[in-house]
Amino acid sequence: NAGVTQTPKFRILKIGQSMTLQCAQDMNHNYMYWYRQDPGMGLKLIYYSVGAGITDKGEVPNGYNVSRSTTEDFPLRLELAAPSQTSVYFCASSLGLGRAEDTQYFGPGTRLTVL
C-alpha cells in the first residue's frame, strides 16, 4: 500500500491565484483530514470528511474548499491565494470505525508559498 499520498510536494503561488492540493489514500479509510502547519506550530485542522459526499469545517476553514466524491480522494482547493496561506499542508486518514485505538496516517505534506 502507498498509504496517504499528496501532490505536489512544493508550490509557489502568486497572490490571487488558485490551486488544488491533491490527496489520496489506498487503505479504504472512511475519515480524511486536511491540516496546516505554520513554522514552529502544531497542526490546525482545516476541513475533514467522514465519508464520500460528507465534509465539515475544522478550526481554520476560511479561504479553502474541499470535496469528497470518492472514498480514496480528498482534494483541497485554494481559491484566491493570500500570503497568510503560506504553510505546510498535511492530509491524513483514519479507519473511522469509532474505536479509541484508531490513529491517523499522514501524508508527506505539501509546502506552499504565496508571494
Added chain:
Amino acid sequence: KQEVTQIPAALSVPEGENLVLNCSFTDSAIYNLQWFRQDPGKGLTSLLLIQSSQREQTSGRLNASLDKSSGRSTLYIAASQPGDSATYLCAGAQSYNTDKLIFGTGTRLQVFP
C-alpha cells in the same frame, strides 16, 4: 475549547540520557491521547496511542502515560540516541465519531553524540 500545550519547546541532551516530554490538555473529556514523531520536511508518524481507559502504553524505549484527572501526558524516552532527534507532537482526540485531533505545538529534540 480544548487546548494542548507542550513543554519544553526545545530540548538538547547528550546521547544515553533518559528524558521526559510533557503534554498538558485543558479538557479531560478526551477519547485518546497520541504521540507523533515528525522528522524535518516529513509527515507525522504515530508512536503511541493511549485510550482514555488506559494509563500508559509502551513501545521499545518509549513509554507514554496519561492522567486525565490532572490533564497531563508524558512521553518517556529511555537511553536516548541521535536517531531520536526529531519534533515530538502530542494530540488529543475528543470525538469517537470524527477522530478529530487537537495538536500541541511540539517539542524539538536534539540528541548529540
